[in-house]
Amino acid sequence: METPKNPTSVNHRIREGLSRVAMAIRADDWNRAKTSGLNPTQLAILELLEGRKDGLSVKEIAANLGVSQPTATDSIAALERKGFLDKRSAGSDKRGVNVGITPEGFSVLEAGRSSTGVAEQSVEALAEDEQEDLLITLVKLISHLQEIDAIPIQRMCASCRYFAPFAHSDAAKPHHCHFVDAAFGQRDIRIDCREHETADPSFRAATWNVFTQG
Numbered sequence: 480m481e482t483p484k485n486p487t488s489v490n491h492r493i494r495e496g497l498s499r500v501a502m503a504i505r506a507d508d509w510n511r512a513k514t515s516g517l518n519p520t521q522l523a524i525l526e527l528l529e530g531r532k533d534g535l536s537v538k539e540i541a542a543n544l545g546v547s548q549p550t551a552t553d554s555i556a557a558l559e560r561k562g563f564l565d566k567r568s569a570g571s572d573k574r575g576v577n578v579g580i581t582p583e584g585f586s587v588l589e590a591g592r593s594s595t596g597v598a599e600q601s602v603e604a605l606a607e608d609e610q611e612d613l614l615i616t617l618v619k620l621i622s623h624l625q626e627i628d629a630i631p632i633q634r635m636c637a638s639c640r641y642f643a644p645f646a647h648s649d650a651a652k653p654h655h656c657h658f659v660d661a662a663f664g665q666r667d668i669r670i671d672c673r674e675h676e677t678a679d680p681s682f683r684a685a686t687w688n689v690f691t692q693g
């Protein structure tokens with residue numbers, strides 16, 4: 480049994496903490512989905528497809544959401560019936576079929592964003608430097624999950640071919656985004672950027688070294 484003299488490992492306790500935060504996020508997702516007449520999986524699919532003009536395949540959607548392909552297929556079919564998704568060709572692969580978000584799907588997504596959930600409210604209660612530290616820690620956790628193939632590559636700056644970490648001496652805006660050709664700060668690091676383009680593995684590794692060593 481855990482006592483003050485005999486705590487469980489810090490790894491275990493951090494996981495317990497993340498699990499409690501995840502509970503609040505799930506409750507927020509249920510509330511937002513209900514407002515939009517969707518379930519949380521359907522809402523997550525619309526969020527995943529936002530800004531991806533070529534859409535994604537069912538297999539990619541299932542992998543990104545961590546659900547089975549039959550579950551993803553059922554939710555996609557329901558969203559298509561509502562007119563929130565449509566089928567489109569898979570980029571350069573003319574034989575492949577992807578699923579993409581329609582303007583109606585985008586509208587329902589925007590309408591559900593009118594209120595701030597309890598998870599975001601708890602982040603707002605942190606000091607600015609605490610928010611920044613948390614953001615960078617999350618980027619590191621997500622990067623590790625990507626590297627061990629536990630999750631697909633996310634649209635984060637750290638894996639983007641436009642990212643130049645610590646390219647500037649300005650401590651407030653040390654990073655550079657070559658997509659918009661502008662400097663930006665640590666707290667502007669993106670977790671899910673629409674303009675993200677995945678860098679090749681050697682570029683990612685070099686960028687990551689610079690980013691983490693500051």
Ligand code: SF4
Pocket residue numbers: 634635636637639640641642643655656657658659669672673674675676
């Ligand atoms: S395009 Fe987006 S993900 Fe890439 S460096 Fe710029 S802000 Fe970051």
